Structures are given as C-alpha cells and as structure tokens.
Amino acid sequence: MSILKLENLGYSYDRQKTMVLEGLNYEFEKGTVYAIVGKSGAGKTTLLSLLSGLTTATTGKILFEDKDLSKIDRYRFRSRDVGVVFQSFNLLPHMTALENVVLSMDISGKGQRNKKEAAMELLIKVGLTEEKANRRVLKLSGGEQQRVAIARALSYHPDIILADEPTGNLDMGTQDEIIGIFKRLASEEDKCVIIVTHSPVVAESADAVLELAPLRSPSKSAS
Amino acid sequence: MYILKNAWKSISRSKGRNILIGIIVVVIALSSCIALCIRRAADRAREESLASLQITAQISVDRQAMMENARDQAGDSGGHDQMREAMQGADELSLEELQTYAQSEYAEDFYYTISSSMNAGGDLEAIDTSGSSSSTSSGEETTESSQDVPELPEGMEGGMGGGRQQPPGGMGTEGDFTVTGYSAYEAMTGFMDGDSQLTDGSVFEADTSEMVCIINEELAVLNGINVGDSITLTNPNDEEETYALEVIGLYTTTSTQTFQGGPMMGFSTATDPANQIYMSYNTLKSIVDQSEANAETETDSETGMELTTALRSQTSGTYVFSDVESYEAFQEDVRDMGLSEEYTVSSSDLNAYEQSLVPLENLSTFSTYFFLVVLAIGGIILVVFNIFNIRERKYEVGVLTAIGMKKGKVAIQFILELFMVTFIALIIGTAAGAVSSAPIANQLLSAQVTSQQSQVQQQMENFGGRGGQGGAPQDGGAPDGGEGVPEEPEGGFGGQMASYISDINASIDLTVVVELIGIGVLLTLVSSCAAVVFILRYEPLKILANRS
Ligand SMILES: Nc1ncnc2c1ncn2[C@@H]1O[C@H](COP(=O)(O)OP(=O)(O)O)[C@@H](O)[C@H]1O
Ligand SMILES: [Mg+2]
Numbered sequence: 001m002s003i004l005k006l007e008n009l010g011y012s013y014d015r016q017k018t019m020v021l022e023g024l025n026y027e028f029e030k031g032t033v034y035a036i037v038g039k040s041g042a043g044k045t046t047l048l049s050l051l052s053g054l055t056t057a058t059t060g061k062i063l064f065e066d067k068d069l070s071k072i073d074r075y076r077f078r079s080r081d082v083g084v085v086f087q088s089f090n091l092l093p094h095m096t097a098l099e100n101v102v103l104s105m106d107i108s109g110k111g112q113r114n115k116k117e118a119a120m121e122l123l124i125k126v127g128l129t130e131e132k133a134n135r136r137v138l139k140l141s142g143g144e145q146q147r148v149a150i151a152r153a154l155s156y157h158p159d160i161i162l163a164d165e166p167t168g169n170l171d172m173g174t175q176d177e178i179i180g181i182f183k184r185l186a187s188e189e190d191k192c193v194i195i196v197t198h199s200p201v202v203a204e205s206a207d208a209v210l211e212l213a214p215l216r217s218p219s220k221s222a223s
Numbered sequence: 224m225y226i227l228k229n230a231w232k233s234i235s236r237s238k239g240r241n242i243l244i245g246i247i248v249v250v251i252a253l254s255s256c257i258a259l260c261i262r263r264a265a266d267r268a269r270e271e272s273l274a275s276l277q278i279t280a281q282i283s284v285d286r287q288a289m290m291e292n293a294r295d296q297a298g299d300s301g302g303h304d305q306m307r308e309a310m311q312g313a314d315e316l317s318l319e320e321l322q323t324y325a326q327s328e329y330a331e332d333f334y335y336t337i338s339s340s341m342n343a344g345g346d347l348e349a350i351d352t353s354g355s356s357s358s359t360s361s362g363e364e365t366t367e368s369s370q371d372v373p374e375l376p377e378g379m380e381g382g383m384g385g386g387r388q389q390p391p392g393g394m395g396t397e398g399d400f401t402v403t404g405y406s407a408y409e410a411m412t413g414f415m416d417g418d419s420q421l422t423d424g425s426v427f428e429a430d431t432s433e434m435v436c437i438i439n440e441e442l443a444v445l446n447g448i449n450v451g452d453s454i455t456l457t458n459p460n461d462e463e464e465t466y467a468l469e470v471i472g473l474y475t476t477t478s479t480q481t482f483q484g485g486p487m488m489g490f491s492t493a494t495d496p497a498n499q500i501y502m503s504y505n506t507l508k509s510i511v512d513q514s515e516a517n518a519e520t521e522t523d524s525e526t527g528m529e530l531t532t533a534l535r536s537q538t539s540g541t542y543v544f545s546d547v548e549s550y551e552a553f554q555e556d557v558r559d560m561g562l563s564e565e566y567t568v569s570s571s572d573l574n575a576y577e578q579s580l581v582p583l584e585n586l587s588t589f590s591t592y593f594f595l596v597v598l599a600i601g602g603i604i605l606v607v608f609n610i611f612n613i614r615e616r617k618y619e620v621g622v623l624t625a626i627g628m629k630k631g632k633v634a635i636q637f638i639l640e641l642f643m644v645t646f647i648a649l650i651i652g653t654a655a656g657a658v659s660s661a662p663i664a665n666q667l668l669s670a671q672v673t674s675q676q677s678q679v680q681q682q683m684e685n686f687g688g689r690g691g692q693g694g695a696p697q698d699g700g701a702p703d704g705g706e707g708v709p710e711e712p713e714g715g716f717g718g719q720m721a722s723y724i725s726d727i728n729a730s731i732d733l734t735v736v737v738e739l740i741g742i743g744v745l746l747t748l749v750s751s752c753a754a755v756v757f758i759l760r761y762e763p764l765k766i767l768a769n770r771s
Contacts, residue, residue, distance in 0.1 A: 054625060054764040079627020090622045090767055094236050106225035107628045152626070 001066060002027035003160060003192045004051060008060035011046055016058060020046045024060070026210055030159065033186045033193045035203040038212035044196040045087055047212065048162050051194065052084045053077045079108045083153030087164035087196075089145045093138035097123055097148040100137060101155045108156035122151045126181070127174055142169040150178060154185070161185060161193045167202060179205055226632055230639040244608060244641070245648040251601035251746065252652025252739060253659075256731065258594035259738050260660035261667070264729035265587035269580060272724065278544040278572050280553070282316055282324065285567035316566065321540035324560060329553040332543035334407040337507050339536040340398035340493055341500075344455035344465045347446055349399035350439075350497040398459040401493045402436075402500045404507025405429065410541060411501065413478055424450035424472035427503050436502040437472035456500070458514055460532040466510050468502070511536045547573065575722075582671035582723050586664075598742065605750035609641070613754045620758055621766030634758045638751045642744075649743040657731040664729030672725045 009024040020043040028034060036044050049055050050062060053074035062069040064077065078084075091100050101119035105112055112118060123133040126147040137145060146169045153161055161182065167175040179202060185191040186207070195202060203209050234241050318335060325333030343349050405411050407429050413419035414426075427435050438448065448454065448470055458464035476496050492498050511534050518533035544550040554568045562568075613620075616637075623633050 049764055054767075055762070075624070075627050075629045077627070078625070084625075086625070086767070088767070090625055092619060092622055095232075099232070103225075103229070104626050106228075107623075107626055 002029050002063075003065060004028040005063040005066075006060070007063065009050065009057050009062060010059035011043070011050060011055075012058045013046075019058075021050075021212075022059075028160075028192050028194060030192045031186050031190045032207045033183055033195065033205070035206035035209045036194060036196045036212065037198060037203050037209060039214055040198075042212040042214045044212055045164055048084070048164050048194070048196055051160075052082050052162050079104075080110060080156065081158050082160040082162060083156070083158040085146070085149045085153045085161075085163035085166045087168075089149040091137045091145055091148055091152070094136060096136055097128060097133045097140065097144075097151075100148055101152045104152045105155050110156050112156070119151070119155055122155055123148065126151045127177065143171070143174070146170060147174075147178075150181075154181075157189075159191060161191055162196075163194070164196045165198070166195060167197065167199060175199075175202070226636045227639065230636050230643060233636070234640050234643060240612065241640075241644045244605065244644050245651075247601060247604055247608070248645050248648035248743075248746065249652040249655070251597055252649045252743070253656045254597045255594055255742055256653050256656025256735065256739055257660045257663055257729075258590040258597070259735045260656065260729040260731055261590040261664045261727075262587050262594075263732065263735050264664060264727040265583045268583060268724055268727050272576060272579070273547065276572060276576055278547060278550045278570055280542045280544065280550060280568055280570040280573075281539060282321065282542075282557070282562065282566050282568050283539075284315060285565055288564060288567070315537070315539070318538050318540065321538070324557045324562065325540070325542060327553050327556045327560065329544065329549040329556055330542045331545045331549065332407075332409065333540060334405070334410040334543070335504060335538060335540040336406065336410050337404040337504055337511065337536055337538045339402045339507060339511060339534050340459060341400050341402050341456040341466075341534070342398040342459045342462070343400065344457035344462075347454050347456075349492045350442055350445060350495050351492065397493055399492045400456065400498045400500050402456065402502070402507060404502050404504040406504040409543065413476060414474075418478040419474050419476040421472050421474045424470070426472050427501075427506070429503055430505060431503045432505040432509055434466070434468045434506060435471045436468045436500050436506070437474055438470055438500050439497040440473040440475050441497040443470070443473050458532070458534050460534070461517075461519075464514060464517060464532075464534075466513075468500075468506075474501075507536070510534065579722055579724050582668060582675045582725070583727065585675070586668050586671045590667075598746075602746060602749055605746060606753060609750045610753045613637070613757045617757075617761070617766055620761065621763045624763035625767060630758050634751075634755045637754045637758065638747060641751050641754075642747045645743050645747045649739060653731070653736065653739055661728065661730045664727055668727055669725055672723045675723060 005028070006024045006026040009021060010019055011021040012019045024047075036047065038044050050057060050069075053064075053069055056070040056074075064072065064081070069077070091097075092103070095103065098116065098119055101123060102115050105115045105119065120130065120133055124130065128144060128147050128151075132140060132144060137148060140148065146166065150163070150166055153163065163182070167178055170178060182193045182195065183205065186193045195206065197203055321335060322333065324330070408426070409415060411419075414421070421437065422440055424437070426437060427433075436454075438454070443449070446454075450470060450472060453467050453469050456466050456468065476499075478496050514534035515531075518531045520529055520531045520533075523530055542553065544553060550570060550573065557568060620633055624630055
C-alpha cells in the first residue's frame with residue numbers, strides 16, 4: 001500500500017479557468033526519497049500544498065493510506081503525519097528557533113518527553129549552535145532559518161516529509177549533510193521523503209524523480 | 224496545555240501592545256467599579272431604609288380634586304361660590320368611617336388622635352411664644368423656635384381667620400394649648416421617634432378615660448407644677464367651661480414643630496411645642512363630648528351657618544402598613560370599600576422616604592449612564608484595537624494553522640491572551656476602585672445633596688416661601704386653608720427641607736466584583752470577536768501565499 005497516491009489530480013487557483021496541475025497519477029511509498037523537478041511555475045509548490053493538506057484537489061484526488069485526503073481531518077494530518085519544510089520557511093519570527101520547534105511538537109499532540117532537549121538535539125543535528133537555537137528566528141540568516149524549518153518538520157516524527165527546495169539557501173557542504181539526513185530517514189526510519197528541487201545533484205541522489213511540465217490551460221484562456 | 228503557554232509567551236513578547244490594552248481596561252474597570260459601587264450602595268440604601276420604614280397613611284379630603292371638580296361643574300360662570308361651597312361641604316371622615324377602612328386586610332394597625340385647642344384656666348399660664356420669657360429651662364431647640372416665630376397677637380379673638388386649623392366654617396377661638404388625645408402609644412410619634420421623652424412621672428394608659436395628662440417640662444417649671452398636681456383648662460369659646468386634669472408625667476422635646484395633625488400655618492402659643500398637652504383619646508373625647516352637650520348654638524342670620532360654643536376638635540386616623548405593597552393595595556382596597564374620590568390616601572413617610580432618596584437616585588442614574596458610556600467607548604476602543612492587532616498577526620495565524628493548529632485553538636489562544644491582560648488589568652482597576660469608590664461616592668453624593676437642596680430652596684423662593692417653615696400656598700389657594708393638611712410636612716413647596724440620605728457605604732462587595740468579572744469577560748469576548756471571525760474565515764494557504 002502506498003502512503004500517498006495521486007489519482008487523476010488536477011488543481012486550479014481560480015475555479016478551473018487556469019489549471020496549474022492536471023491529470024496527475026503517481027504513488028509515493030514509504031522508505032523512499034522522491035525528487036520533484038520542473039521549471040519555475042510548473043506547479044511544484046502547488047503539488048506540495050496539496051500533499052500537505054493545505055488545500056484540496058480541484059479534480060481527482062489524493063489518497064493518504066487509502067483515505068481521501070479531502071475527507072479527513074487535515075489539521076490532524078498536518079500536525080502529525082506530515083512534516084513540511086516550506087519554501088519560505090513559515091517560521092514564527094518573534095519566537096526562538098527552539099520555541100518554533102517545540103511549538104510544532106506541542107501542536108502534534110504526540111506527547112513526546114523532554115521536548116526541549118529533543119528539539120535542541122535536532123537543531124544541533126541540522127547544524128545550528130545552541131546559541132543560535134535560542135535566538136529569535138528573525139535574527140537568523142536565511143540558511144539558518146532553513147535549518148530551523150527542517151528541524152521543525154522532523155521534530156514530531158511524521159511518516160511523510162515534504163520539503164520545498166530545502167537546500168536552496170545552503171552551501172554545498174550543508175546541502176550534502178541535509179540530503180544525508182533525508183536519505184537516512186527513508187532508509188532507516190522508513191519515512192516517505194518528497195523533495196522539491198531544481199538541483200540536479202539532489203535529484204540524482206533521490207530514489208525516484210517526478211518531473212512536472214508546465215501546463216497550458218485546456219480552455220486556452222491564457223495567452 | 225500548550226495553548227496557555229503560547230498565550231502567556233505571546234503576551235510577554237508584545238509588551239507594549241498589552242500594556243496599552245491593560246491601561247484601557249484599568250480605566251474601564253476603575254470607573255465601572257466606582258459606578259457599580261454607587262449603584263449597589265444606592266440599591267442597598269433604598270432597600271434598607273425601605274425595610275426599616277414603617278409606613279403610615281392617612282385619609283383626608285382631596286382639596287385639589289374637589290377644586291377641579293367644582294370648577295368643572297361651575298363652568299365659566301361665577302364658580303367661586305360653588306367652589307367655596309364644595310370646599311366646605313367636604314368633611315373629614317368620622318372616626319367610625321376611618322375605622323371601617325381599618326378593617327382592610329392590608330392595614331396592619333390603626334390608631335387615631337383627637338386634637339383640640341384649649342385655654343389656660345385657673346393659675347395656669349401658657350408659655351408666651353412672643354416673648355423671651357420662656358427660655359427658663361430645658362430644650363434649647365424650643366428656645367430657638369420661639370425666637371423664630373413672628374410676633375402674633377396672643378389668643379386671637381374669634382372670626383374666620385382666627386385659627387387656620389379650625390374646621391371649615393369655624394368660628395371660635397384658638398386656645399393657648401394644643402391638646403391631643405391618643406388612642407395608642409404608636410400614635411405618639413414624637414415619643415416613638417425619640418424626639419420627645421418622659422422625664423418625670425408616668426405616661427397615661429392608652430385606653431384610660433381618667434382625667435390625666437402629661438405636659439411639657441418647660442410649662443411645668445414656669446407654673447411650678449409637679450407630677451400629681453392638677454391643672455385647669457377651659458373652653459376658649461366659653462371661659463366658664465372648665466376641666467380639671469391631673470398631671471401624671473412631664474416630658475421634654477427636641478422638636479421645633481408640632482406633630483402631624485397640628486397646625487401648619489400661622490403661629491401662636493398653641494403651636495409652641497411647650498404648649499402641647501397630651502392625654503388619651505378617651506379622655507379628650509369625653510371632654511369634647513361634654514363640651515358639645517353644654518354648648519349653646521345659634522344660627523348666624525347672614526350666612527345661615529350654625530355657630531356653636533362647643534370645643535372644636537379634629538380627629539385623624541393613621542393606618543400602619545408592614546410594607547409598601549400593602550400600602551398600595553390598601554389604596555385600591557378602600558376605593559372598593561366605598562371611599563369616595565373626594566378623599567385621598569397619602570403617606571407622609573413614603574413621601575419623605577422618596578424625597579430623601581432623590582439625590583441618591585440622581586447619583587445612581589448618573590453613574591449608570593456614566594458606566595454605560597465608559598463601557599461603550601472602552602468596548603469600541605478595544606474592538607478597534609483588536610482588529611488592528613489581528614491584521615498584524617495574520618501571518619502568525621497562517622503559520623499556526625499551516626503546521627496543524629486547529630483554527631478554534633488559535634482563536635482560543637488569542638482570546639486567552641486578551642483575557643489574561645484584561646484580567647490582570649481588571650484586578651488592578653478593581654483594587655484601585657475598591658480604595659477610591661467609597662470616598663468618591665460620598666463626595667459625589669454630597670454634591671448632589673447640595674444641588675438638590677439649592678434647587679428646592681430656589682423653588683421655595685419662587686413660591687414666596689422663605690425656606691424652612693414658611694407656609695406657602697400649597698393648598699391650591701383654598702380660601703380658608705382647612706384643617707392644616709396633615710400630611711407632607713416635609714414634601715411639597717411649603718414644607719420643611721427633606722432630610723436626604725447623604726452618606727452611603729459604597730464600598731466594594733461580592734456582587735460588584737462578580738459584575739466586574741462579567742464585564743471583563745464580556746469585553747474580552749466582544750473585542751476578540753473580530754479576531755475569531757478573522758481566524759475562522761481565512762485559509763492558511765491564502766495567508767501564506769499572500770505574504771511571499
Ligand atoms: N496563490 C496563488 N494564486 C494564484 N495562482 C498561483 C498561486 N500560487 C501559485 N500560482 C500559480 O500557479 C502556478 C504554479 O506555481 P507554483 O506551484 O508556485 O510553481 P513552482 O513552485 O513550480 O515554481 C504558477 O503559474 C503561479 O503563478
Ligand atoms: Mg515553488
């Protein structure tokens with residue numbers, strides 16, 4: 001059984017006038033790293049929003065463990081089953097890095113013990129110092145914020161990890177490290193890792209690649 | 224609960240904003256606290272004084288209604304005589320009639336008095352009101368009152384104008400003394416109130432018919448009378464008619480005015496508190512009956528009115544009620560029992576009570592409005608403030624919901640933040656209010672009392688009265704003022720100043736605290752409404768997409 005399955009998935013931001021995605025069929029399995037590639041504007045971020053349950057399919061559907069994602073409690077799904085590294089991080093700027101991570105653990109309601117210690121460990125693992133972990137996010141660089149976002153996505157041990165260009169702001173060394181973490185999560189912890197990237201290096205290291213081609217609107221309304 | 228933790232952290236992260244909200248709420252809480260304390264104190268004062276109020280009422284001729292009646296009937300043409308006739312036609316109710324109404328189930332008790340005016344006989348000498356010779360003993364107030372009294376010829380002779388308290392059509396002379404007979408001790412209001420006190424001897428039995436009385440100590444001193452001595456009173460219309468009474472007790476009084484039923488207009492020796500002689504109803508009634516039996520009557524050839532030398536007397540009854548409801552029920556009941564519209568039931572206690580509450584009611588009304596205005600303005604400020612606040616926090620809502628926090632919980636967190644701030648501010652405001660409400664309330668109240676007093680003063684001046692005890696034409700200008708309308712010694716224009724409740728205990732109590740908490744909750748909910756609506760309406764994706 002695949003953990004996520006796209007069935008004839010289509011999506012439009014404006015009530016079907018312009019389709020961003022159309023007729024997508026795909027299956028995502030546990031224990032695998034996927035790379036989603038495509039040109040800018042191809043709909044990669046849109047697909048990730050759909051997979052993370054932030055929005056629902058316009059046509060077709062997404063199945064999460066054989067259940068229609070549009071019909072289940074997506075708040076619960078987002079807080080427990082999926083960890084998202086947003087392209088723009090979506091961290092709370094006035095909180096410290098550590099607080100951001102702990103907040104996610106709180107919201108997941110998974111009742112982990114010693115959340116602070118676990119969160120700190122994770123932040124150090126993605127390359128932040130203890131001093132920076134206690135700094136307000138707004139005073140961290142882009143690369144550091146990206147690490148916090150990654151740590152937050154991993155903090156409550158979701159089965160699915162979605163990452164939107166997670167290595168975009170990282171130097172090569174760190175990029176390798178992060179990819180290493182993702183690969184280990186898939187192979188050792190049986191997670192399903194889906195990474196949006198336009199880096200050929202990252203794509204190459206993935207187990208499978210899904211390429212999105214930009215769509216023209218079927219109704220030809222776009223010029 | 225992580226929501227609580229989040230809320231708390233969020234508050235401490237944005238101190239400036241929350242201090243501002245706090246200040247607004249402190250101001251609202253402080254002024255609400257004072258306003259509520261005043262309202263509460265006013266309610267309490269009203270209840271307490273009403274509970275302790277013994278309501279008594281009298282039935283008397285309704286001159287106002289009669290005048291109007293007569294005017295209506297007379298039309299435009301020379302109604303004056305008719306009016307006069309109507310006025311004279313109405314007699315006060317007899318004791319028998321008064322007693323019938325006492326049967327009403329609403330009247331708790333009924334007592335009555337008879338009063339008459341008699342002259343000094345034998346060696347007895349009344350206190351001279353016009354001179355200063357009387358200030359020999361007791362009561363400084365009495366002395367004061369004698370000085371206030373304008374000089375009037377003593378024991379004015381005969382004629383219509385003689386004694387204004389005389390019954391209509393009354394000729395006859397006003398005597399030196401006002402003699403009052405009581406059916407029960409309750410009727411002796413001066414003694415019940417503590418204005419008067421027995422200083423020697425004993426009081427008469429309420430139902431005795433023996434020729435015994437009590438007199439003012441001042442009068443006793445002047446005449447060298449001791450308990451056990453005898454005094455002689457005479458009929459002012461017939462000096463030959465004498466009555467001997469044994470003095471069995473002496474009293475003093477602090478009262479500067481005569482009791483109800485006594486004359487209200489004009490001054491004479493008989494109105495001096497020192498010239499009041501008290502006895503039982505039966506005693507005086509027997510004197511009056513005897514006088515009537517002896518009287519010579521003749522008919523005036525000009526007016527066709529009967530003239531008699533009998534002692535003038537006036538009976539009045541007082542009904543006692545356990546509460547206002549009974550009094551009001553009684554008012555209707557007596558109509559059912561057949562009391563004609565020419566008579567009115569009135570309660571001086573209730574009038575005085577209502578009068579005494581005027582400044583307090585004014586203050587209470589004022590503070591209610593003040594409270595509502597503060598609440599409305601404060602509420603609006605908080606709502607506006609929160610709308611701006613939530614727009615600023617839009618992104619936060621987006622992030623929280625994006626990472627799976629339910630909208631409801633986000634809303635609760637925001638409300639909780641506001642509530643914590645409100646609550647802390649409420650405690651501060653309430654504490655400040657608790658300290659300041661009592662003195663502020665009394666200060667405001669005394670200002671109200673002063674303004675009420677000067678307003679009444681002004682009204683009295685407008686009516687030509689001189690404040691204090693002057694007689695103003697409250698009676699609707701009835702030519703021969705009648706028996707000195709017994710009620711309303713302090714109401715109306717001509718009466719004495721009402722005694723206002725001028726001190727309240729506006730300290731905070733549990734009710735006020737509960738009300739303030741209610742206000743806090745209400746303010747929080749109303750002002751976070753905007754936040755809740757916003758949170759519930761927006762989708763996280765839209766918020767986040769709009770940002771990047
Ligand atoms: N919130 C939005 N509202 C309307 N159109 C959008 C929105 N977000 C993205 N799009 C459009 O959808 C298409 C796909 O965007 P996106 O998924 O962000 O592409 P990618 O992540 O592959 O660069 C683009 O044409 C973009 O203009
Ligand atoms: Mg994108």
